[in-house]
Amino acid sequence: MTVSIKEFLSSEDLFKVSDLRGLFKEMPDLKLQRLDQLFDESDRSLYLVLDGMVRVCSWCKGEEFVEDYFQAGELVNCKILLEDSPQQFAEVMSRESTVKKMPQFVARELVRSNESFQRALMSSIYTSWNRSQQRVYRVSALNSEQKVIHFLLEYIGRSGRRVGLEYVIKPVMTHEEMRAFAGVSRQTVCTVLSALRRKAILDFNRRYLIIRDLKKLKSYL
DNA sequence: GCATTAACACATC
DNA sequence: GATGTGTTAATGC
Secondary structure, three states: OOOOHHHHHHOOOOOOHHHHHHHOOOOOEEEEEOOOEEEOOOOOOEEEEEEOEEEEEEEEOOEEEEEEEEEOOOEEOHHHHOOOOOOOEEEEOOOEEEEEEEOHHHHHHHHHHOHHHHHHHHHHHHHHHHHHHHHHHHHHHOOHHHHHHHHHHHHHHHHOEEEOOEEEEOOOOOHHHHHHHHOOOHHHHHHHHHHHHHOOOEEEOOOOEEEOOHHHHHOOO
């Protein structure tokens, strides 16, 4: 019997945080502060984010290239399931973050034997893959204002809470952090956000970002 | 022409 | 004092 990926992922809620927590229950909690390193390039463990936000990076021409960002319920360093040396490292973006760490051999055994783990893995890899595709699209097909807005829509969809008719992200990443995902300069992020604020489409400061008019924001793309 | 870089003032942690 | 924000002139493609 063949089952579509969508059916496989949604037939049961087996990839919720609570289920993954169960699989990681033997693993100790790691509590980290902003900018702490979660793992380095030689690390072969799989991580589950319980709280906060982390970014996965690699070195490119002596500079840090930000690959992706992860938050509660997501698996990080999934590449170690398929290769031994993904050459990636991770650090904490939020003020604090709690994660659980699972050795490579344990994670690989779960891939073979545990269906709920398979679902969680599929879901985590799928969403990360989607983000990468969206990023390629925005970097190659949009002008700089649209790049920022395109990223903002992804970010609000992922991290935003609906409050009445508005959407709030709190805490919010810095302009420098958004720069990496939007694919523009830090100053451009700031300029675009400030222009949108003048138009009352959104509001922001260091602590939060509020989208006041999502419809209008979307109309810029 | 569009976007980045550089530079600087100012705010906040 | 370090880090983040906001603005603008110069520079580059």
